[in-house]
Amino acid sequence: MAEKTTDFPSKVNHFFEGLIEILGEQNANLFLTSRQERQSDPQTRGILIKAGRAGFYYWLRQSLDAVGWNDPLFRLRPVKMKIASGLKDICQNLERESELSISLEDSPKIWQLNLSNSPKSLPCSYIWGFVQEYTRWAGNGRFYEVREKSCQLNGNDQCELVIKKEPQD
């Protein structure tokens, strides 16, 4: 595991490891020390979404047993129930490990994650990539569209990530 030279994020290894996978260790440190993760330009968002996709697998390796996803009760659920219950687990876990308030709304056609960020919480675009990869993993390789409906970085009250329940492929 790579050495951390910044205090952010203090406990969230999968975020740091995901960034390293995309940028390399030196640039990942530069990215964090310059607080670039708080920027909302498309390039930064693209990096964070990719880091989220990579970070999900680091998180999964650490958390698979703890969240009970090896249990047949989880694995053999109908896919939409499975995705929804895993999203709840993700919300609880990410909330616990970073300064992030995150809630899940379950509507007939979409799941929506509402994020209230603090300056030290995981960036919304990282979580975007993270849940994108999660839905692909839990949804047996299908692609579920994720988009951000509103964003705190654009002056809104909270970030809202919307996941379509029907896979796109």
Ligand SMILES: [Zn+2]
């Ligand atoms: Zn946002």
